[in-house]
Amino acid sequence: xxxxxxxxxxxxxxxxxxxxxxxxxxxxxxxxxxxxxxxxxxxxxxxxxxxxxxxxxxxxxxxxxxxxxxxxxxxxxxxxxxxxxxxxxxxxxxxxxxxxxxxxxxxxxxxxxxxxxxxxxxxxxxxxxxxxxxxxxxxxxxxxxxxxxxxxxxxxxxxxxxxxxxxxxxxxxxx
Amino acid sequence: xxxxxxxxxxxxxxxxxxxxxxxxxxxxxxxxxxxxxxxxxxxxxxxxxxxxxxxxxxxxxxxxxxxxxxxxxxxxxxxxxxxxxxxxxxxxxxxxxxxxxxxxxxxxxxxxxxxxxxxxxxxxxxxxxxxxxxxxxxxxxxxxxxxxx
Numbered sequence: 001x002x003x004x005x006x007x008x009x010x011x012x013x014x015x016x017x018x019x020x021x022x023x024x025x026x027x028x029x030x031x032x033x034x035x036x037x038x039x040x041x042x043x044x045x046x047x048x049x050x051x052x053x054x055x056x057x058x059x060x061x062x063x064x065x066x067x068x069x070x071x072x073x074x075x076x077x078x079x080x081x082x083x084x085x086x087x088x089x090x091x092x093x094x095x096x097x098x099x100x101x102x103x104x105x106x107x108x109x110x111x112x113x114x115x116x117x118x119x120x121x122x123x124x125x126x127x128x129x130x131x132x133x134x135x136x137x138x139x140x141x142x143x144x145x146x147x148x149x150x151x152x153x154x155x156x157x158x159x160x161x162x163x164x165x166x167x168x169x170x171x172x173x174x175x
Numbered sequence: 176x177x178x179x180x181x182x183x184x185x186x187x188x189x190x191x192x193x194x195x196x197x198x199x200x201x202x203x204x205x206x207x208x209x210x211x212x213x214x215x216x217x218x219x220x221x222x223x224x225x226x227x228x229x230x231x232x233x234x235x236x237x238x239x240x241x242x243x244x245x246x247x248x249x250x251x252x253x254x255x256x257x258x259x260x261x262x263x264x265x266x267x268x269x270x271x272x273x274x275x276x277x278x279x280x281x282x283x284x285x286x287x288x289x290x291x292x293x294x295x296x297x298x299x300x301x302x303x304x305x306x307x308x309x310x311x312x313x314x315x316x317x318x319x320x321x322x323x324x
Contacts, residue, residue, distance in 0.1 A: 002281065004280075005266075005282060006294060007282070009259060099239055125234060128241040
Protein backbone atom coordinates (compact mmCIF):
# COMPACT_ATOMS: atom_id res chain seq x y z
CA UNK A 1 0.00 0.00 0.00
CA UNK A 2 1.51 3.27 -1.07
CA UNK A 3 0.11 6.76 -1.54
CA UNK A 4 -3.54 6.63 -2.66
CA UNK A 5 -4.57 7.80 -6.11
CA UNK A 6 -6.40 10.88 -4.77
CA UNK A 7 -3.21 12.34 -3.30
CA UNK A 8 -1.41 14.57 -5.76
CA UNK A 9 2.11 13.53 -6.68
CA UNK A 10 4.06 15.51 -9.29
CA UNK A 11 4.92 13.66 -12.46
CA UNK A 12 8.39 12.58 -13.52
CA UNK A 13 8.65 15.40 -16.09
CA UNK A 14 7.79 18.05 -13.53
CA UNK A 15 10.55 16.81 -11.27
CA UNK A 16 13.29 16.26 -13.80
CA UNK A 17 15.84 19.06 -13.99
CA UNK A 18 19.59 19.11 -14.51
CA UNK A 19 21.03 18.14 -11.16
CA UNK A 20 24.28 19.31 -9.68
CA UNK A 21 26.37 16.25 -10.32
CA UNK A 22 29.11 16.82 -7.74
CA UNK A 23 30.43 14.85 -4.78
CA UNK A 24 30.52 15.92 -1.18
CA UNK A 25 34.02 17.29 -0.97
CA UNK A 26 33.45 19.56 -3.97
CA UNK A 27 30.24 20.87 -2.45
CA UNK A 28 31.98 21.35 0.87
CA UNK A 29 34.86 23.16 -0.71
CA UNK A 30 32.51 25.55 -2.47
CA UNK A 31 30.04 25.83 0.43
CA UNK A 32 31.08 29.20 1.79
CA UNK A 33 31.00 30.93 -1.58
CA UNK A 34 27.99 29.05 -2.86
CA UNK A 35 25.94 29.75 0.25
CA UNK A 36 26.51 33.44 -0.10
CA UNK A 37 25.93 33.51 -3.86
CA UNK A 38 22.58 31.71 -3.58
CA UNK A 39 21.56 32.97 -0.15
CA UNK A 40 18.11 34.24 -1.05
CA UNK A 41 17.14 31.14 -3.06
CA UNK A 42 18.38 28.86 -0.32
CA UNK A 43 16.58 30.76 2.40
CA UNK A 44 13.39 30.85 0.38
CA UNK A 45 13.52 27.11 -0.17
CA UNK A 46 14.34 26.25 3.42
CA UNK A 47 11.63 28.59 4.69
CA UNK A 48 9.07 26.96 2.44
CA UNK A 49 10.27 23.49 3.32
CA UNK A 50 10.17 24.09 7.06
CA UNK A 51 6.93 26.05 7.06
CA UNK A 52 4.90 23.64 5.00
CA UNK A 53 6.82 20.43 5.77
CA UNK A 54 5.71 18.98 2.46
CA UNK A 55 8.14 18.15 -0.34
CA UNK A 56 5.43 18.60 -2.97
CA UNK A 57 4.82 22.23 -2.05
CA UNK A 58 8.38 23.47 -2.60
CA UNK A 59 9.29 21.99 -6.00
CA UNK A 60 9.70 25.34 -7.71
CA UNK A 61 11.80 26.79 -4.91
CA UNK A 62 13.94 23.67 -5.07
CA UNK A 63 14.39 24.07 -8.78
CA UNK A 64 15.47 27.66 -8.24
CA UNK A 65 18.06 26.48 -5.72
CA UNK A 66 19.44 23.89 -8.12
CA UNK A 67 19.61 26.24 -11.07
CA UNK A 68 21.35 28.88 -8.96
CA UNK A 69 23.84 26.26 -7.79
CA UNK A 70 24.45 25.11 -11.36
CA UNK A 71 25.03 28.67 -12.43
CA UNK A 72 27.47 29.18 -9.57
CA UNK A 73 29.44 26.03 -10.28
CA UNK A 74 29.63 26.88 -13.99
CA UNK A 75 31.17 30.21 -13.06
CA UNK A 76 33.64 28.51 -10.74
CA UNK A 77 34.54 26.00 -13.41
CA UNK A 78 35.14 28.74 -15.93
CA UNK A 79 37.31 30.94 -13.71
CA UNK A 80 38.87 28.97 -10.87
CA UNK A 81 38.76 25.31 -11.84
CA UNK A 82 42.39 24.58 -10.91
CA UNK A 83 42.35 26.22 -7.51
CA UNK A 84 38.95 24.77 -6.77
CA UNK A 85 39.94 21.21 -7.59
CA UNK A 86 43.13 21.58 -5.59
CA UNK A 87 41.20 22.81 -2.56
CA UNK A 88 38.52 20.12 -2.88
CA UNK A 89 41.17 17.45 -3.23
CA UNK A 90 42.88 18.70 -0.07
CA UNK A 91 39.58 18.66 1.83
CA UNK A 92 38.85 15.17 0.59
CA UNK A 93 42.16 13.68 1.63
CA UNK A 94 43.19 15.59 4.76
CA UNK A 95 40.66 14.38 7.31
CA UNK A 96 37.87 11.93 7.84
CA UNK A 97 35.33 14.68 8.47
CA UNK A 98 36.13 16.90 5.46
CA UNK A 99 37.36 19.54 7.89
CA UNK A 100 38.46 22.91 6.62
CA UNK A 101 41.26 23.27 9.17
CA UNK A 102 44.06 21.36 7.41
CA UNK A 103 43.54 23.14 4.07
CA UNK A 104 44.13 26.80 4.79
CA UNK A 105 46.81 27.26 2.13
CA UNK A 106 44.81 25.87 -0.76
CA UNK A 107 41.80 27.69 0.63
CA UNK A 108 43.67 30.98 0.50
CA UNK A 109 44.55 30.35 -3.15
CA UNK A 110 40.94 29.50 -3.98
CA UNK A 111 39.59 32.50 -2.07
CA UNK A 112 41.97 34.84 -3.84
CA UNK A 113 40.97 33.48 -7.23
CA UNK A 114 37.26 33.83 -6.42
CA UNK A 115 37.84 37.36 -5.18
CA UNK A 116 39.84 38.41 -8.22
CA UNK A 117 37.84 36.76 -10.98
CA UNK A 118 34.28 36.53 -9.73
CA UNK A 119 34.34 39.19 -7.03
CA UNK A 120 32.94 36.75 -4.48
CA UNK A 121 34.04 37.09 -0.88
CA UNK A 122 34.32 34.03 1.30
CA UNK A 123 31.64 34.12 3.98
CA UNK A 124 32.89 34.35 7.59
CA UNK A 125 33.46 31.00 9.27
CA UNK A 126 30.15 31.07 11.20
CA UNK A 127 28.06 32.93 8.66
CA UNK A 128 25.56 30.14 7.96
CA UNK A 129 25.38 29.07 11.60
CA UNK A 130 24.04 32.48 12.56
CA UNK A 131 20.40 33.46 12.63
CA UNK A 132 19.39 35.25 9.44
CA UNK A 133 16.32 37.33 8.80
CA UNK A 134 14.91 36.58 5.36
CA UNK A 135 12.62 39.04 3.59
CA UNK A 136 10.07 37.21 1.46
CA UNK A 137 6.78 37.64 -0.36
CA UNK A 138 5.51 34.27 0.65
CA UNK A 139 2.18 34.43 2.46
CA UNK A 140 2.25 33.21 6.01
CA UNK A 141 0.83 29.67 6.14
CA UNK A 142 -2.57 29.36 7.74
CA UNK A 143 -2.67 27.69 11.12
CA UNK A 144 -3.91 24.14 11.09
CA UNK A 145 -7.69 24.22 11.59
CA UNK A 146 -9.00 22.73 14.81
CA UNK A 147 -10.70 19.47 13.85
CA UNK A 148 -14.42 19.39 14.38
CA UNK A 149 -16.01 16.05 15.07
CA UNK A 150 -19.72 15.84 14.33
CA UNK A 151 -20.54 12.96 16.67
CA UNK A 152 -19.05 13.56 20.13
CA UNK A 153 -20.12 10.93 22.66
CA UNK A 154 -23.25 11.86 24.60
CA UNK A 155 -22.93 12.08 28.37
CA UNK A 156 -24.99 9.71 30.55
CA UNK A 157 -28.26 11.17 31.81
CA UNK A 158 -28.36 12.19 35.48
CA UNK A 159 -30.65 9.41 36.56
CA UNK A 160 -29.02 6.60 34.65
CA UNK A 161 -28.80 3.39 36.67
CA UNK A 162 -25.30 2.70 37.99
CA UNK A 163 -25.25 -0.91 39.12
CA UNK A 164 -22.17 -2.32 40.90
CA UNK A 165 -19.48 -3.78 38.66
CA UNK A 166 -20.35 -7.19 37.40
CA UNK A 167 -16.94 -8.80 37.85
CA UNK A 168 -15.54 -6.88 40.85
CA UNK A 169 -12.61 -4.51 40.89
CA UNK A 170 -10.48 -4.08 37.86
CA UNK A 171 -7.36 -3.40 39.97
CA UNK A 172 -5.64 -6.71 39.60
CA UNK A 173 -3.29 -6.47 42.56
CA UNK A 174 -5.45 -4.75 45.14
CA UNK A 175 -8.34 -7.09 45.70
CA UNK B 176 114.45 -10.96 74.43
CA UNK B 177 112.72 -7.82 75.44
CA UNK B 178 113.19 -6.18 71.99
CA UNK B 179 109.53 -6.44 71.07
CA UNK B 180 107.86 -3.53 72.67
CA UNK B 181 104.21 -3.28 73.05
CA UNK B 182 102.51 -0.43 71.30
CA UNK B 183 99.17 0.66 72.43
CA UNK B 184 96.97 1.83 69.55
CA UNK B 185 95.86 5.32 70.30
CA UNK B 186 93.56 7.89 68.71
CA UNK B 187 95.17 10.08 66.07
CA UNK B 188 96.62 13.37 66.98
CA UNK B 189 93.93 15.84 67.79
CA UNK B 190 91.41 13.11 68.46
CA UNK B 191 88.89 11.35 66.28
CA UNK B 192 86.75 13.29 63.92
CA UNK B 193 83.38 14.11 65.26
CA UNK B 194 80.64 11.72 64.20
CA UNK B 195 78.30 13.49 61.71
CA UNK B 196 75.05 12.63 63.36
CA UNK B 197 73.34 15.87 62.43
CA UNK B 198 70.66 15.72 59.73
CA UNK B 199 71.83 17.02 56.39
CA UNK B 200 68.76 18.50 54.64
CA UNK B 201 68.53 18.47 50.85
CA UNK B 202 69.48 21.70 49.20
CA UNK B 203 66.43 23.92 48.79
CA UNK B 204 65.99 25.63 45.44
CA UNK B 205 62.50 26.93 46.14
CA UNK B 206 60.61 27.72 49.26
CA UNK B 207 57.24 26.17 49.89
CA UNK B 208 55.41 29.30 48.96
CA UNK B 209 57.38 29.56 45.72
CA UNK B 210 56.44 25.95 44.89
CA UNK B 211 52.76 26.54 45.50
CA UNK B 212 52.91 29.81 43.63
CA UNK B 213 54.74 28.17 40.76
CA UNK B 214 52.21 25.37 40.62
CA UNK B 215 49.34 27.83 40.53
CA UNK B 216 51.07 29.96 37.94
CA UNK B 217 51.85 27.05 35.65
CA UNK B 218 48.31 25.70 35.99
CA UNK B 219 46.90 29.09 35.17
CA UNK B 220 49.18 29.39 32.15
CA UNK B 221 48.29 25.89 30.97
CA UNK B 222 44.62 26.58 31.49
CA UNK B 223 44.90 29.67 29.35
CA UNK B 224 46.62 27.76 26.56
CA UNK B 225 43.97 25.04 26.86
CA UNK B 226 41.29 27.70 26.60
CA UNK B 227 42.84 29.10 23.44
CA UNK B 228 42.97 25.60 21.99
CA UNK B 229 39.32 25.03 22.92
CA UNK B 230 38.38 28.22 21.15
CA UNK B 231 40.14 27.06 18.02
CA UNK B 232 38.52 23.63 18.12
CA UNK B 233 35.12 25.22 18.63
CA UNK B 234 35.74 27.55 15.77
CA UNK B 235 36.58 24.68 13.46
CA UNK B 236 33.49 22.78 14.55
CA UNK B 237 31.33 25.81 13.87
CA UNK B 238 32.97 26.21 10.49
CA UNK B 239 32.25 22.59 9.63
CA UNK B 240 28.63 22.97 10.69
CA UNK B 241 28.28 26.25 8.86
CA UNK B 242 29.52 24.66 5.65
CA UNK B 243 27.05 21.84 6.04
CA UNK B 244 24.20 24.27 6.61
CA UNK B 245 25.21 26.20 3.51
CA UNK B 246 24.84 23.20 1.21
CA UNK B 247 21.80 21.73 2.91
CA UNK B 248 19.18 23.40 0.64
CA UNK B 249 20.92 22.09 -2.45
CA UNK B 250 21.00 18.53 -1.14
CA UNK B 251 17.48 18.72 0.19
CA UNK B 252 16.03 20.05 -3.06
CA UNK B 253 17.61 17.21 -4.99
CA UNK B 254 16.54 14.69 -2.38
CA UNK B 255 12.92 15.91 -2.44
CA UNK B 256 12.68 15.55 -6.19
CA UNK B 257 14.13 12.05 -6.15
CA UNK B 258 11.90 11.12 -3.22
CA UNK B 259 8.73 12.22 -5.01
CA UNK B 260 9.80 10.44 -8.17
CA UNK B 261 10.25 7.23 -6.21
CA UNK B 262 6.84 7.63 -4.55
CA UNK B 263 5.23 7.89 -7.95
CA UNK B 264 7.20 4.91 -9.21
CA UNK B 265 6.01 2.92 -6.19
CA UNK B 266 2.41 3.84 -6.88
CA UNK B 267 2.62 2.99 -10.57
CA UNK B 268 4.36 -0.27 -9.74
CA UNK B 269 1.65 -1.20 -7.28
CA UNK B 270 -1.08 -0.40 -9.80
CA UNK B 271 0.66 -2.61 -12.34
CA UNK B 272 1.27 -5.41 -9.87
CA UNK B 273 -2.29 -5.50 -8.50
CA UNK B 274 -4.06 -4.85 -11.81
CA UNK B 275 -5.60 -8.33 -11.88
CA UNK B 276 -6.76 -8.39 -8.27
CA UNK B 277 -10.48 -7.98 -7.89
CA UNK B 278 -11.53 -4.91 -5.87
CA UNK B 279 -7.99 -3.67 -5.20
CA UNK B 280 -7.59 0.09 -4.93
CA UNK B 281 -4.08 1.52 -4.95
CA UNK B 282 -2.98 2.94 -1.61
CA UNK B 283 -5.70 1.13 0.29
CA UNK B 284 -6.48 -2.39 1.42
CA UNK B 285 -9.39 -3.30 -0.86
CA UNK B 286 -10.78 0.20 -0.47
CA UNK B 287 -9.95 0.51 3.24
CA UNK B 288 -7.64 3.52 3.58
CA UNK B 289 -4.66 3.54 5.96
CA UNK B 290 -5.70 6.85 7.51
CA UNK B 291 -9.41 7.53 7.69
CA UNK B 292 -9.72 11.07 9.00
CA UNK B 293 -7.61 12.81 6.35
CA UNK B 294 -8.08 10.95 3.07
CA UNK B 295 -6.32 13.53 0.88
CA UNK B 296 -3.39 14.24 3.21
CA UNK B 297 0.14 13.49 2.04
CA UNK B 298 1.48 11.04 4.60
CA UNK B 299 5.02 9.91 4.04
CA UNK B 300 5.47 6.15 3.84
CA UNK B 301 7.54 4.07 6.20
CA UNK B 302 11.09 3.09 5.34
CA UNK B 303 10.43 -0.44 4.12
CA UNK B 304 7.36 0.62 2.23
CA UNK B 305 9.34 3.30 0.44
CA UNK B 306 11.96 0.78 -0.68
CA UNK B 307 9.33 -1.88 -1.49
CA UNK B 308 9.76 -1.82 -5.26
CA UNK B 309 13.48 -0.99 -5.45
CA UNK B 310 16.27 -3.49 -5.56
CA UNK B 311 17.37 -4.92 -2.23
CA UNK B 312 20.87 -3.54 -2.47
CA UNK B 313 19.81 0.11 -2.50
CA UNK B 314 17.64 -0.51 0.54
CA UNK B 315 20.46 -2.18 2.43
CA UNK B 316 22.85 0.54 1.37
CA UNK B 317 20.57 3.10 2.92
CA UNK B 318 19.88 1.01 5.97
CA UNK B 319 23.47 0.12 6.81
CA UNK B 320 25.04 3.20 5.27
CA UNK B 321 27.91 3.32 7.76
CA UNK B 322 29.15 -0.21 7.22
CA UNK B 323 28.51 -0.58 3.53
CA UNK B 324 29.80 2.73 2.24
